[in-house]
Amino acid sequence: MTRFNTESLFDQTMKEIAPLLQRYTDYDLVLGIPFLDEQERLVNLLKSVDNVLESWIGRRQLIVCVGDISAGDSLQAIKELNLKHPHIEFLMPAELSGRGMSVRAILEISKNLDADLLLFSIGMACAQGVETEKCWLDSLLTPIQGQYDMVLASLRRHSGVDSIAHMLAAPILESFYGCRVSDPLGGIYAISHDFIEELAHEARFWGESISGYGIDFWLLTRALSWDKNICELNLGGEIVQYNLEKRNRIFYEIAQTIFEAIKRDSAIWLKDRLVIKVADILARSEVRNPDPVNYPIFELLTNFTNGCSQNSALLSSCLSPEMVTEVTETMADNFHISDRVWVTAVYNLLLHYIFEDEAKEDILSLLTAIYNGRIASYMEEMNTFSNNLSPSFGTEINELMVRKMDSIRLRLNNEFWQAKPMFDRGWLSRQEQFKPPIIPLGYMEYVPGKPVVVLKKIAGKDGKMVATDNIFKELRKRYEKRFMDFMVERLEISADSQPQALINRIENFMVETESVLDRLLPGDLRSYQGLESFVEGLFGLFPQQQMFTINSDMLREMVVRFPPINLMIPMGVYKPSELLSRMDARDIVSYANLMESWIYTDRDLIWLLDNLKPESFELVDIKPLILHEELRTGLSPGKLSNLNRVTARILVKGLETDKGGKYPKIRYFTNLLRRIAMSANYSQLFTLIVAQRKNISTKTGNSLLNLQKGDEFSAHSIFENYHHRGLVAKIKQLANDFNSQGDEQASRIFSLMAESYGLSQVLENGTFLTCSSWSWASYSFKGGLNIPTPLTTSVESRWFNHEFLELLYEELGYDPNEIMEIVFRHIQSGKSSQNLLDTLLPTRPKDVAVVVQETTNEPSKHLQRYEGNPLLEPSEDSFWESRYVLNPGALRIGEQVYLFYRAVGDDNISRIGLAITDGYRVIERLPEPIFSPEIPEEIMGCEDPRVIQIGDKIYMLYTAYDGNIAQIAAASIRVDDFLQGKHDNWQREGLAFKNIWDKDAIILPEKIKGKYVVYHRIEPSMWVTYCNEIKFPL
Secondary structure, eight states, X not given: OOGGGHHHHHHHHHHHHHHHHGGGTTOOEEEEEEEOSOHHHHHHHHHHHHHHHTTOOSOOEEEEEEEOTTOHHHHHHHHTOOOSSOEEEEEOOGGGOSHHHHHXXXXXXXXXXXXXXXXXXXXXXXXXXXXXXXXXXHHHHHHHXXXXXXXXXEOOOSEESSOHIIIIIHHHHHHHHOEEOSOTTOOEEEEOHHHHHHHHHHHTTTGGGGSSTTHHHHHHHHHHHTTOOXXXXXXXXXXXXXXXXXHHHHHHHHHHHHHHHHHHOHHHHTSOOSOOEEOEEEEOOOOOSEEOOOSOHHHHHHHHXXXXXXXXXXXXXXXXXXXXXXXXXXXXXXXXXXXXXXXXHHHHHHXXXXXXXXXXXXXXXXXXXXXXXXXXXXXXXXXXXXHTSOGGGTTHHHHHXXXXXXXXXXXXXXHHHHHHHHHHHHHHHHHHHHSOSOOOEEEXXXXXXXXXXXXXXXXXXXXXXXXXXXXXXXXXXHHHHHHHHIIIIISOOOTTOOHHHHHHHHHHHHHHHHHHHHHHSOSOTTSHHHHHHHHHHHHHHSOSOEEEEEOHHHHHHHHHHSOOHHHHHHHTOOSHHHHHHHSOHHHHHHHHHHHSOHHHHHHHHHHHHHTOOGGGEXXXXXXXXXXXXXXXXXXXTTOOOGGGGTSOEEEEOOOOTTOSOSOHHHHHHHHHHHHHHHHHHHHHHHHHHHHHOSSHHHHHHHHHTOOOOOSTTBHHHHHHHHHHHXXXXXXXXXXXXXXXXXXXXXXXXHHHHHHHTTOEEEOTTSOEEEOOHHHHHHHHHTTOOSOOOGGGOOHHHHHHHHHHHHXXXXXXXXXXXXXXXXXXXXXXXXXXXXXXXXXXXXXXXXXXXXXXXOOOOSOOOOOOOOXXXXXXXXXXXXXXXXXXXXXXXXXXETTEEEEEEEEEOTTOOEEEEEEEESXXXXXXXXXXXXBOOOSGGGTTEEEEEEEEEETTEEEEEEEEEOSSOEEEEEEEEEHHHHHTTOGGGOEEEEESSTTOOOEEEEEOSSOBTTBEEEEEEETTEEEEEEESSOOSOO
């Protein structure tokens, strides 16, 4: 099995484990233990935890042990334990070995159970006994029940000489992420469920870089990158010591994760930082003694020497000659690797890892070797310091040694900080140098003027490459077929009908729909009685609709605290208690939201949010609320308060005279169904918030106060489309209900409404025609006189884009059902405007500007064809231009116009010929091509020349075609050589954009604002690229 299908295997492993979790769906805490073959310590830890859990009340805990494939004996030992608390244990497959994979499995299980997580380390099985561990568990869990998202715990009681945390991880965290923690690799965590969901989702995009011991650095940097609240806790346990071979592997895996994190997080660490954040410390443990180093200096130096020798060329490329000399003088009496050399090696190897072609394994192996040399140097420095201490210091020697270690760490941190600006400059320089000149994006339109813009190719699960163009084209074909099937088979109109006939048929369908709704839901929408009849009839079709929302007691208390004066005065009441005796609290709040000022409604909502608890919610009936005539005068026209989303009341206002358009019943019908569907979605959102038990007020507030629209793929847009999907589901329900009742006309109309929702087409004459009843009714209701246009409706684009997103996500290998979960998570966290492609997919470019093509009704200017056409025709007697001559580029020099044309001969290979004209007539046509294929990229032809003159040079951009990919290539020749016919002097300049299908390029011969401008075509769009100089690749 290759490393490229590990994500599929991971998902399969989790599916196999899923049946084990069915008994524990109501458990709210997972205690996870990743383990290797550490049987004795693992058994002791499990026994201790099992005893401690007996004293915990109010939480249901599941112990989850996930082991490496090598830990078969440990797994058997767990199964033989007689633990009092439920537990599951299993081994990951051999292909998923590593601490990181075990931790990921525990995260996935915690996510599926909607549980918080305590992630333990084998080192917690200390000799101090059960009571200490009881304190540990309480200390870990309490913070994540409050304001913190993660607790970072450490077992370090002593200061270590051989400390990956202090030598690498901690300085990187401080200088790159602006955060100082005592031990970033402690390996013990408490993680809230909200954070677990994000981690489990994000992990799939990191692959093998977090499969090992680097998972700890990754967990912490994700918390910092996402602005999570973290704190640290020193438990004062024991650090597990490993042999040098395993310690080297641990360092290698951590370094790999650090490098990958820095590669992906440049937008975070390139920011200027004036303040360093220090993580909150909940319990500090004083470091009193230095940890011993288990490896002889000679062994460290041997490992160091061998590693440097094996990668000597790489060593020389990342360090100056003086530093290489310092590093390689390993056998000197006073061996020393300075802080400056160590930091320089880290930073330069990091740049090599990101930007150069060297094998990443060699870079990490060299860094591991230098680390061993660094530790040996550190030990020499500490030994020299220790030997110089007088025995008279007695017990103070350990304290002095610890102080010395602390001073070395501070010195090293300062070196990382001082070297960081130079590293930043090196990064930016190389980033500009190695940045792809172009990132192919697909510009795809289903609804005119509302394009889908996404990467042409995206890497999905296990590196699977997906062509987004193909998904779009396939989906568009489906929609085109649905449209024609709907018109021909359902509306029974001929497939070859003229555009106006299609438009007329859709209009007739809308008229028929309005008529059926008028029959089923009678009543004049302009009168209170008629509106009441209509609304009662509609809600009679959907009885017992309920919503999980804020309970009535909270709303009643809010009314008493903040009396709605503008409602009370028209009703002739003077006390809130009297108002509550006459009206339901939900009705009062709904009316008050329309009649009071924004200051009042916002104050009410803030009070509600400040006092929300899990018990503040209940399941209530959704009811319509028809606005009474006597209260209408006090209403704010069109005002929709955020509180309207929590009252479980759907407010309905009667039609004004001469308003409503042609289809008022369709408008009211679809609008009310959408609001019922929206109530159901908010009910689901509130249920999830309460189930998560944490930050209820903040999440509810974000769901109500901080909704921002964003673009077509924002969480808000997809959430809005879920409302419309709910609307369509209810229409389908009606179709089935009326079919069973024998009302064929009603069943047919509702079935057609559901089938046509979201369908549209651009007809042969360029007219946009939508079939969506929502769009027709809304357009007419707002005063539209003709047919809806793309600018007057958003239903069709949202409907299409939502389905496109699901198909793309599925094709990438992921579960489309996750999209709803992520939409809810974004809304809860106040990120409703965030583009879901940033979360659902790997990083996409955000620095590409897209200009929507403008449409015009202006007719094209009349162009008169030259009577002497064609200027050129194929030459039957020529082997190289006997089939086609086409697509020329023209260049005027003096009084003559030179035509560089593409010619295709008997061998089907394209060459470039030359004809000299006076602008109309061909004066001379060269018998041989002036430019023919020579290099592999153009073996099947040189096509489509575009020619300009800059100074004394002629530049020709042409299409190089090898039979598989067409690429822009460039060649140049001096003007004098060209005019003298020295066509052998053409110089190939190279490809403009390597390995990108790109054609039809032209350079503007004069700079614009100091830049050369290049137009080119990556199907189906035109692109523009700017460059400082004409140098290839661009």
